[in-house]
Amino acid sequence: MSYLGRSIKRVDGLGKVTGRTPYTPDLVLPGMVHAYPVFSNIPFGRITAIDLAAIKEAPGFIAIILAADIPGENQVGVIVHDQPLLADEVVRYVGDTIGLVVAETAAIAHALAELVQVKYEEYEPVLSMEAGRAGRGRLLHESNVACSHRSVRGDVEAGFSSSDLVVEGTFTTPHQEHFYLEPQSCLAIPEPEGGITIHGSLQCPYYVQRAVGGALGMSLARVRVVAAPLGGAFGGKEDVPSELCARAAVAAMLVGRPVKMVYDRRDDVQMTSKRHPFEMHYKVGVNRDGRLLAADVLLESNAGAYATLSSVVSYRAAIQALGPYRVENVRAISRAYYTNLPPSGAFRGFGAPQVCFGHERIMDHIAAELGIDPVELRLMNLIKPGDITSSGQRLDNCAGAEKTLTKARSTSGWLKRLPAGAGRYREGWGVATCLYGNGLGAAGWRMDGAGARLQLLRDGSLEVAYGLTDMGQGAITVVAQMSAEAVGVELSQVRVLPTDTANVPDSGPSVASRNVVLTGNAIRDAAEDLRKEMTSAAGQLLKCPPEQVEIEAGRVRDLQSGREIPLAELAEQMFVTNRSMGALGWWHAPPLDFDADRGQGEAYFAYSFAAQIARVKVDTVTGLVEVLKVWAAHDLGKAINVAGVEGQVEGAVSQAMGWALTEDLRMTDGRVDTVNFSTYLLPTFTDMAAVETIIIEEPEPLGPWGARGVGEPAIIPVAAAIANAVSDALGVPVDDLPITPEKVLALLDKADNGGLGTGTTAIGSHG
């Protein structure tokens, strides 16, 4: 275990601190030209004319690409085919792309794109989720419901009847913009033999490969996609890059030159996907001790103009609606509605942070009603090994649920916390727990596989290719660590290649915290084959049986005699004796037995557990919330790179603090008002809470070395813990994010006027 469970420096750090890492906007090629999108400036309408007179004679103009120029399919929807690659009839949001202007420079392309005159017959737009739900007027698509899911078990009505208390609450969460620092960007290079190569800032090269192949009507073998180093993604570069790359590919094939496209920040914010806003209604019945007996949950979300990944978000929301709690009678319904707003898509957590806000707020409402300590209430209801989840899955490896919570409680000093006080500054404490289903889940398990390729070189160094991507989270470093560990080479002798569709078979998307488990297992699979050859050749060299050979950290040893040779000598020997020095590994998630109608069964192959405690200070004069500290306890099975885990947790706390407190995405008539950093407020150095990362390691039987991913679990409970802490500080329920100073002051006013907490709970008369 020499390379695992330690803090390893990033293997891609040197380029990043010297400015030499080639991100997509930095790429320059001979003959390269530039593209910029022409996009709709109205939220809903029919295109009646496109006037190109102003641009065609302009110096630097090369071409304009419209829908009619697409040789293949004018369709880019990843799951539902509802999204044209280039709108030719109807535009459905401000930012819907109509064409691409290609010009000699980026500045000319951008300026000319703004000069294209598009005329519309305007329709009455659907500008809110309420309007989408009502479904009146002209629909965006065949139905105003983008998708719906359910998870139903037991007898909910009977559960409420036997409850001593029934508590209800409505909880709302806003849009969130990813605000990766590197804007969306790609470079499409036509190949001389008729194929195309894409370099781009993209999480999911195989998604892009299919989108480009579809748009060009080209076989996938001719479409090669390389993930350039990513300047942040957070889900924002899962679905959207397929659009950019397919459009740029069409342009590149048409003009026969490499085409680069980089979005301006303001347009990036307007045009690209966001976290789904949710409106969640929870009705939960408990007995007088606080045991959850029944839950009726309605989760409604705003899908925006196109479905993109709404169904994945909606599915996860329904499955995880009750978090890590045992509830035998459940009805969770999840629906997403179309609106004429930018599409909601993939964002770190995939609906889990939203429902966590729901289930953790209702738990605190219950705790307050019953006068039970919030941690005690949760401990009483957490699933234990052998229990069935609210979505009907028996879990044997869930001890982490309780361990993370008890450890967060003891480390934070929760039991010694002081009351909020009544002065200007009030402190509050909040707790939140979550579970997170790993991988693509029951709807996607057939596609939930990933590969890795190992190649031992003649000098004993190791080249590794994998099918998932490093978007900044550190995948490339843990891939290097796991490869060194599995093969027995020195870490410094491992080189991980940029992710390239030409390297390994389609490994699906880099999402759902899949990398550690899937790539790690694929590496082990490949290493097993490679090591068979290595130990066999070593046995010949050392004149001992292969099973007596130990290969570790670049040393090859006969365990009996103690004789040792360098790995380089073994590798050279393998080469000159014609042994295979490469291996392709593959790992596939196990089959899941799931009843999609009832939303019950094996929803995911494994679960991560977390508990976080937040301590906040609220200024009752300004309404400002300061997060003093977050204790984040995560069961990740086995930490591969400890500093990497801390980095994921600290970054997630920061991103969720923004979502909880300051990131207030405003739109007027479908146009984003907060398109820059001065109006959409991301946490800065001086806002950031102290963070204590607590690592719990309950080995995951399906994980390599027992490990699981942590990228998404880290963000899920943060906002809920903060909201619970602010509620504690103010003595007023805080059920709507973001908790801006204006909202805090309004809540305090309401409390002063005697409106404290009414309307959110109802005492049942049963029992």
Next chain:
Amino acid sequence: MMRLSGEPAYFDLEVTVNGRPYRRTVTTHRRLLDFLREELLLTGTKESCGEGECGSCTVLMNGLAVNCCLVLAVEAQGAEIVTIEGLAQGGTLNAVQQAFMDCHAVQCGYCIPGMILAAGQLLESQPRPSRQEIESALVGNICRCTGYHKIVDAVEQAAGGGA
């Protein structure tokens, strides 16, 4: 955005970048950011917001950290500019770069060149800053990945590096 009508005005710019003198004719509306990235191919300087809000394009101009998306190339006439490419000497990282590596301060890395230059300028003016002083000095540099703590750790280590 570039102007599409009217004749652009040109200017003969003389500027020193990373110790090397350059003489180039530039349009008067060219940003220093584009001059560095497109003319000199010094692409370590990043554009993120283009409005002077995020600090990704921070370079040193006559020793001061500036957002070069807000500086015209002509304003750099006669100036000494240092970009991220100018820090490592003979393949050896400077103390701040090394500390960012050691302290795991880098994730996606897009903010890091600006962050390192801004931190370097802070340490020039204040060799032993407190954590709070580091946070205040770097508040104009936004990072979406790390949560900032490990960047503060790195600047602290770089400050203590000479001791």
